Amino acid sequence: MSATAGQQHPIGIYLKIWLLLFVLSTFSYLVDFFHVEGYLRWTLILVFMFLKAGFIIAIFMHVAWERLALKYVLFLPLSAVAILIILMAVEGDYTFLTRHLYFDR
Amino acid sequence: MTIQTDTSTSYTAPGIEGMVSDWSADKQAFDMPWGKLMMWIFLLSDTFIFSIFLTGYMTVRLSATDAWPNPSEVFALEIAGHHLPLILIAIMTFALITSSGTMAMAVNYAYRGDRRKTAWLMAATALLGASFVGMQVFEWSKLISEGVRPWGNPMGAAQFGSAFFMITGFHGLHVTAGVIYLSIVARKVARGDYEQKGYAIVEITGLYWHFVDLVWVFIFAFFYLW
Numbered sequence: 215m216s217a218t219a220g221q222q223h224p225i226g227i228y229l230k231i232w233l234l235l236f237v238l239s240t241f242s243y244l245v246d247f248f249h250v251e252g253y254l255r256w257t258l259i260l261v262f263m264f265l266k267a268g269f270i271i272a273i274f275m276h277v278a279w280e281r282l283a284l285k286y287v288l289f290l291p292l293s294a295v296a297i298l299i300i301l302m303a304v305e306g307d308y309t310f311l312t313r314h315l316y317f318d319r
Numbered sequence: 320m321t322i323q324t325d326t327s328t329s330y331t332a333p334g335i336e337g338m339v340s341d342w343s344a345d346k347q348a349f350d351m352p353w354g355k356l357m358m359w360i361f362l363l364s365d366t367f368i369f370s371i372f373l374t375g376y377m378t379v380r381l382s383a384t385d386a387w388p389n390p391s392e393v394f395a396l397e398i399a400g401h402h403l404p405l406i407l408i409a410i411m412t413f414a415l416i417t418s419s420g421t422m423a424m425a426v427n428y429a430y431r432g433d434r435r436k437t438a439w440l441m442a443a444t445a446l447l448g449a450s451f452v453g454m455q456v457f458e459w460s461k462l463i464s465e466g467v468r469p470w471g472n473p474m475g476a477a478q479f480g481s482a483f484f485m486i487t488g489f490h491g492l493h494v495t496a497g498v499i500y501l502s503i504v505a506r507k508v509a510r511g512d513y514e515q516k517g518y519a520i521v522e523i524t525g526l527y528w529h530f531v532d533l534v535w536v537f538i539f540a541f542f543y544l545w
Contacts, residue, residue, distance in 0.1 A: 220517070220518070220519065220522070221426070221429045221430065221522060222427070222430050222431075223427070225424065225427055228420065228423040228424060228427060229420075231418035231423075232416070232419075232423070234387060235419070235420075236413070236416060236502065237415045239409075239412050239413060239416055241539065242539070243405065243409045243412070245544065246391050246404060246543075246544055247404060247405075248403050249391075255544075256545070259540050259544045259545065260540070262540070263536055263537065263540035266536045267533055267536050267537070269528055270419065270532060270533050270536065271529075271533065273394070273423075273534075274419055274422075274423045274525075274529045274532075275526055275529045276522075276529070280351075281330060281337065281338070281349070281350055282334065282335065282337060282338040282341075283337075283338045283341040283342060283348055283349060283350075284349055284351075284356075284359065286338065287359070288359065288363060291363060291367075292370075293368070294452070295366075295367065295370040295374075298357075298370070298371070298374055299370075299374050299377070302374050302375075302377060302378045303377065303378075303381065305378060305380025305382075306377065306378040306379075306380075307382075307384045309378075309380055309382035310381055310382045310383075310384065313384050314384060316523075317384070318384075319344060
């Protein structure tokens with residue numbers, strides 16, 4: 215095993231990210247608390263979600279310091295998930311429309 | 320073509336070139352203990368499971384003709400006369416984030432060789448995870464008593480129940496398994512079982528635990544806030 219086997223970083227960075235995750239979670243809770251609606255709501259929810267997820271993956275899970283060989287293994291397969299989401303969004307809309315067309319009371 | 324004998328056998332070459340040498344040189348492709356790589360592969364497969372659950376939830380919610388129950392109201396609680404939307408879910412979120420913090424610190428202390436602190440921080444992580452599961456049990460029993468079932472509920476679209484029980488149930492199962500996993504490894508750390516082998520195991524356990532927190536970030540956004 216090489217010298218990089220153990221991930222060692224100053225403790226301060228974990229405390230900072232920890233605090234940041236608290237703040238971001240509070241923000242996403244406040245989006246609901248203040249009844250923010252429409253596109254602004256969805257944008258804020260997604261921004262806070264991706265920021266939180268990004269910090270957890272990059273810092274807490276140490277991916278920021280990993281080799282590119284691992285990063286590609288982790289993130290390339292997720293493009294399949296993105297395609298699935300797009301396909302199913304189209305499918306869901308189609309089902310909704312046909313239900314209205316043929317089963318509307 | 321230049322042959323770089325100096326970088327192909329080490330893990331120092333940066334960028335794409337480094338990746339090519341990692342994959343093609345006569346050495347293992349990933350610069351990490353095998354257990355850590357296996358945990359990553361497992362987490363990748365788990366990512367697909369949760370992605371498929373959440374995509375399935377998206378599909379039924381998009382195609383439901385009845386109104387989707389408003390999660391902000393469904394998960395609201397009355398505390399000391401105040402009507403607080405989503406409050407239990409917020410507390411659960413903070414419990415899980417706090418546990419992620421203590422876990423990150425445990426990994427750090429493990430590599431510093433501080434066994435006592437590592438074991439205590441892992442125990443704290445497990446305790447916070449157990450409290451998360453406890454709150455989830457409360458949430459489930461509250462919803463069940465209000466008549467929410469996998470096949471229907473009094474608030475709106477019938478698909479709400481099945482999506483809720485399936486997604487939060489599967490996540491809760493992961494948290495429960497994580498608590499057991501953490502307790503076992505914490506005990507072994509305290510006993511000094513890893514003095515010879517090294518403390519990569521704490522980082523591996525940490526990867527699993529952070530992943531559980533990561534999944535909750537997406538469930539919180541898509542199921543509870545959307």
